[in-house]
Each structure stands twice: as C-alpha cells, then as structure tokens.
Amino acid sequence: MRNLLAEILDGQGLQLRQWGDTEVPGIPVGATVFALLRKPDSTTPFFGLEKLLTRMRKGSIKTDAEAKIWFVQIWFVHLDLIYTSKNRAPAEMLKYVDAIFEREILIESVRAYVNDLVRKLDPDSISNNVIYKTLTDTSDGTIKLAVIGFLELLTEAGLLSTTDEDVYRQTLLSAAEMKLNFDRQLAPLMPSSDVAQASFTLLIQEEE
Numbered sequence: 001m002r003n004l005l006a007e008i009l010d011g012q013g014l015q016l017r018q019w020g021d022t023e024v025p026g027i028p029v030g031a032t033v034f035a036l037l038r039k040p041d042s043t044t045p046f047f048g049l050e051k052l053l054t055r056m057r058k059g060s061i062k063t064d065a066e067a068k069i070w071f072v073q074i075w076f077v078h079l080d081l082i083y084t085s086k087n088r089a090p091a092e093m094l095k096y097v098d099a100i101f102e103r104e105i106l107i108e109s110v111r112a113y114v115n116d117l118v119r120k121l122d123p124d125s126i127s128n129n130v131i132y133k134t135l136t137d138t139s140d141g142t143i144k145l146a147v148i149g150f151l152e153l154l155t156e157a158g159l160l161s162t163t164d165e166d167v168y169r170q171t172l173l174s175a176a177e178m179k180l181n182f183d184r185q186l187a188p189l190m191p192s193s194d195v196a197q198a199s200f201t202l203l204i205q206e207e208e
Helices: 002-011 049-056 064-082 093-098 103-118 130-136 140-156 172-189 195-205
Strands: 014-020 032-038 100-102 160-164 167-170
Touching: 002 014, 014 172, 032 172, 049 064, 049 140, 064 100, 064 103, 064 130, 064 140, 093 167, 093 172, 100 103, 103 130, 103 140, 103 167, 140 160
Parallel strands: none
Antiparallel strands: 014 032, 100 167, 160 167
C-alpha cells in the first residue's frame, strides 16, 4: 500500500520521506516524521500564486511583478541567514535545528542588502532595470511589511516554524528540500557561497 501511495505521489511531483528520532535531531523520542518533498523537476507549488501576490502586495508594493520581485529577493536574504551566515552548506540538512533567526534580523538584513548593495549601483547604467527600480523605490516601512508577508507565507507552507514570538526556525521539510534540490540541480550552478552576493550578481546580470 505504501509503495502504491509513493507512486501516486511521485506522479504528482512529490516524494514521500520518513525519518525516525535516531536519524534526525529535533524529532521526539519514539516518533516518526513523514514529509512530502517537492521533486526538483516538478512544478508542485507550496501555495497558490494568488496567495503569494496578496501577501506580498504591501505598502508601496502594488503590482504583481513587484510582489514577485520582493518575494524572490527576500528568499535569497533568508537563505543567507540560515546557510551562509552559519557556515552551512545546502547539503547539511541535519543542521536545520540551529537555523534560527529573529524577524527583526531578517528585516535589517533585507534593508542592508538594498542599501549596501543595490543602491550603490550606478543608477545611470541600470536605471531601466525593473528589479533595481522596484527595490530602490520601496520605503523602509514597506520592507518591513513585505518581510512579514514573506514569513507568513513560509510558515503556512511548513518551511519555517516559530520557536518564540517573532523568532523563526527552518523546518526539516525545508532543509530536506534544499538538500534534494542542491544535490540534483544546484551544486554545479552555485556562483558563490554568499547567497546574498549571488542575488546581487543576478541583479546586475539582468543588464547584460
């Protein structure tokens, strides 16, 4: 029966995994955790596009394109917090229990990314870049609202959990998916161990 279920899920772009308390830290003694991982070659979403757009359209973020841009940029900065800043590789799934950060830290990290990297680009050479314009036309207040919407989405999707008020931790599901994607697709493509810098590089490459 389980093999049949696994085959059905596989056809939907999902991989069924299970871990016991002796295999993965953070699992209660005697317990077993089951998870559905999205396969790297699938398009199975965690949440509908409309939900993403609704949650990310905050403050001065008005359009669908701006909402998508901000989600992706915050995603990169969030990865920097739970991987790069902790000297952790994407393949190190078991370290998810230490991937903890405060909401305010993510907000300040996003602000720093925009102010210290994006805004220092030569505006004359990149003025027509929609990503640059979206990021630099947004106020600090809107950045906070966008980060809150981002955290709500990832928490509801099971990619983050809350350990305390405004304190978040990566989930086993998120760590397992990152490892699966990295092992199969991302490792040869990683341009840098610094995820935020890699995001910045992608922004510049939009002009090439």
